[in-house]
Amino acid sequence: MRTLLMSCLVLLLAAAWFQPASAAIRISELMADPATDWDHDGAVDFKLDEWIEVINTGTSPVNLQEYWVRDETATDPRFRLTGLVDPGETAVFYGSDAVAWQTANGQSTMGFSLNNGGDTLYLLQGPVGGPYQTLQDVPYPDHTADDDRSYGTVPDGDQWMLYDGLFPYGGTLDPPGSGCEPTPGEPNFCHGLVPDRETAFGTLKASFM
Ligand SMILES: [Ca+2]
Ligand SMILES: [Ca+2]
Ligand SMILES: [Ca+2]
DSSP states (O other): OHHHHHHHHHHHHHHHHTOOGGGGEEEEEEESSOOSOTTOSSSOOTTTTOEEEEEEOSSSOEEGGGEEEEETTOSSOSEEOOSEEOTTOEEEEEHHHHHHHHHHTTOOOOTTOOOTTOEEEEEEEOOTTOOOEEEEEEEEOGGGSSTTOEEEEOTTSSSEEEEOTTSOOOSSSSSOOOOOOOOTTSOOOBTTBOOOTTOOHHHHHHHHO
């Protein structure tokens, strides 16, 4: 009996230890319609200045080499993520990174190809050549993809909101304007405020509007 209990305990510990880190990496923000030189190459470009951001929501560093992204119209990944991201930290990748990767891998240089009329960004995981497992899909509506508006998760939360501080949205579609600015490469925040995990989305929106 004791041996059986010990075996179960060992199995449980092993399961916890080997739990895939995949769930820890999440898409946190995206910029589909850039109007600023976000990648700092000296020019504004509709393709090269698009960007995507991921965050490590887990408790250990994650190597991004098995993570990929694609948009709705692509069947194969458009970009392989790279680098090590620490717990609570983000990594941002620009359209120019995607084009460089596509050039190096003999693919057509379409960048992320995030449609300005709405699209879906997929986060995938798998070895080179696949198969790829879809970890997350982020459909974003048309009005979130206009001139330097980004679409991102609420600060320290899972719901999605519009970061329209650079090009305010006054319409009635969901998500509404927030007045918050995009935060490429940083955990999402608004006006310096990073609410704690318990803050309700309604309270959060009220405090920013
Ligand atoms: Ca675009
Ligand atoms: Ca640029
Ligand atoms: Ca961010």
